[in-house]
Amino acid sequence: MNNENRKISEGTISRTFAYLRELSKLAKLNIRTISSSELGERLNLSDSQVRRDLRCFGNFGTSGSGYDIKELEKELKGILGKDKTWNVVVVGVGHLGSALLAYSTFKKIGLEIVAAVDKDIKKSGKEIKGVPVYSSQELPSIIKNKNISIGIIVVPVDNAQDVADELVKCGIKCIMNFAPLSLNVSNNVKVKNVDLCRELETLSYFLANK
Amino acid sequence: MNNENRKISEGTISRTFAYLRELSKLAKLNIRTISSSELGERLNLSDSQVRRDLRCFGNFGTSGSGYDIKELEKELKGILGKDKTWNVVVVGVGHLGSALLAYSTFKKIGLEIVAAVDKDIKKSGKEIKGVPVYSSQELPSIIKNKNISIGIIVVPVDNAQDVADELVKCGIKCIMNFAPLSLNVSNNVKVKNVDLCRELETLSYFLANK
DNA sequence: TAGATTGTTAATCGATTAACAATC
DNA sequence: TAGATTGTTAATCGATTAACAATC
Numbered sequence: 001m002n003n004e005n006r007k008i009s010e011g012t013i014s015r016t017f018a019y020l021r022e023l024s025k026l027a028k029l030n031i032r033t034i035s036s037s038e039l040g041e042r043l044n045l046s047d048s049q050v051r052r053d054l055r056c057f058g059n060f061g062t063s064g065s066g067y068d069i070k071e072l073e074k075e076l077k078g079i080l081g082k083d084k085t086w087n088v089v090v091v092g093v094g095h096l097g098s099a100l101l102a103y104s105t106f107k108k109i110g111l112e113i114v115a116a117v118d119k120d121i122k123k124s125g126k127e128i129k130g131v132p133v134y135s136s137q138e139l140p141s142i143i144k145n146k147n148i149s150i151g152i153i154v155v156p157v158d159n160a161q162d163v164a165d166e167l168v169k170c171g172i173k174c175i176m177n178f179a180p181l182s183l184n185v186s187n188n189v190k191v192k193n194v195d196l197c198r199e200l201e202t203l204s205y206f207l208a209n210k
Numbered sequence: 211m212n213n214e215n216r217k218i219s220e221g222t223i224s225r226t227f228a229y230l231r232e233l234s235k236l237a238k239l240n241i242r243t244i245s246s247s248e249l250g251e252r253l254n255l256s257d258s259q260v261r262r263d264l265r266c267f268g269n270f271g272t273s274g275s276g277y278d279i280k281e282l283e284k285e286l287k288g289i290l291g292k293d294k295t296w297n298v299v300v301v302g303v304g305h306l307g308s309a310l311l312a313y314s315t316f317k318k319i320g321l322e323i324v325a326a327v328d329k330d331i332k333k334s335g336k337e338i339k340g341v342p343v344y345s346s347q348e349l350p351s352i353i354k355n356k357n358i359s360i361g362i363i364v365v366p367v368d369n370a371q372d373v374a375d376e377l378v379k380c381g382i383k384c385i386m387n388f389a390p391l392s393l394n395v396s397n398n399v400k401v402k403n404v405d406l407c408r409e410l411e412t413l414s415y416f417l418a419n420k
Numbered sequence: 421t422a423g424a425t426t427g428t429t430a431a432t433c434g435a436t437t438a439a440c441a442a443t444c
Numbered sequence: 445t446a447g448a449t450t451g452t453t454a455a456t457c458g459a460t461t462a463a464c465a466a467t468c
Binding site: 219221222256258259262272273274275 | 434435436437438439442443444
Binding site for chain 4: 009011012046048049052062063064065
């Protein structure tokens with residue numbers, strides 16, 4: 001029914017997670033249906049965009065009345081993989097890495113940080129916020145034994161590419177990278193870059209150019 | 211000389227910060243010039259894109275030999291506002307907020323976190339990593355007295371819009387928002403959203419749809 | 421039936437890439 | 445001069461928006 005041939009854009013995917021969040025809120029309020037324009041309004045998006053995004057995943061709407069909230073919520077959960085839990089490893093337990101270990105929201109949304117590793121042997125063997133910290137050498141066995149499918153790189157920029165290579169070698173297909181560089185990985189590996197400095201710098205550009 | 215009429219895209223601005231970082235590295239190695247294709251290669255970008263981006267800011271290149279690294283570095287620093295320091299306030303001193311206070315890279319790139327505030331009065335009065343923490347009521351005076359121009363919102367999602375409103379009321383024009391929602395602000399205020407959950411969720415979609 | 425709202429097509433917009441004359 | 449590489453134009457691509465017939 002849904003068109004599996006066309007590639008679904010990252011924008012669409014990202015927004016669809018936002019739709020799902022909103023739908024879950026509405027479902028709790030026992031609201032039955034919502035129109036694309038109402039849903040869009042709540043997220044600062046156009047009605048066209050909402051319909052077009054949702055249409056990528058199936059035929060969920062009803063002319064005249066809109067979308068059934070409970071039904072759409074259920075469908076999207078399945079499609080987006082939110083009916084499962086994914087295990088995550090954090091590589092690098094500096095300030096930012098530790099903060100991620102403590103970030104309980106990840107768990108709530110089905111992404112569980114089950115292990116962390118650090119080069120510094122003084123850090124390994126301990127637990128931080130209930131997450132066990134291991135030495136770097138143990139990375140391959142941890143990924144295998146704990147069934148980990150996502151790696152978060154929070155190491156200094158000079159080590160990031162090596163860590164990425166290691167993760168890929170261990171079979172990781174999804175990487176979230178906080179180091180400020182463009183990682184080279186084979187194109188069956190999905191990388192999401194979060195470059196905090198770059199984001200903040202971009203803001204400062206607007207200040208400098210008022 | 212440069213075309214100030216056309217709006218420069220966020221993509222261009224963001225990439226130009228990457229060019230500058232790379233140029234600074236090269237300058238330290240005493241390399242004199244670089245071509246758009248070499249620079250692009252280092253950042254996984256096309257030569258066309260590099261030339262087109264740089265062209266937004268001026269006429270820096272020389273046919274046949276490329277760009278003078280030292281000169282371009284100097285020009286871009288000025289244009290991007292990296293010849294100044296910008297003061298930043300962090301609102302919310304939870305795990306993530308504290309990690310940001312400790313994130314020394316910001317200071318290195320000219321973005322100095324000079325204050326933090328938190329609703330929890332138990333946290334105020336202290337210093338975290340050398341950054342003084344104040345109570346929420348003090349926000350307006352801090353922003354004024356410390357000449358702060360950027361606010362980072364790291365509070366729970368339910369308080370984020372209120373904090374944004376408060377920041378805007380205090381004259382803040384640039385906000386980096388870590389809360390998972392779309393902030394409503396007047397359109398002379400620049401907001402940069404960093405939604406860690408959404409980013410990580412997007413990755414999990416790819417796992418679910420292999 | 422009349423009103424509302426979908427799914428979808430066509431139009432628009434913006435960003436990226438390719439190509440090449442100009443020029444150092 | 446010959447080779448390299450720019451700045452720029454034209455072509456392409458993809459995403460967003462507008463519009464509307466279909467339909468509940």
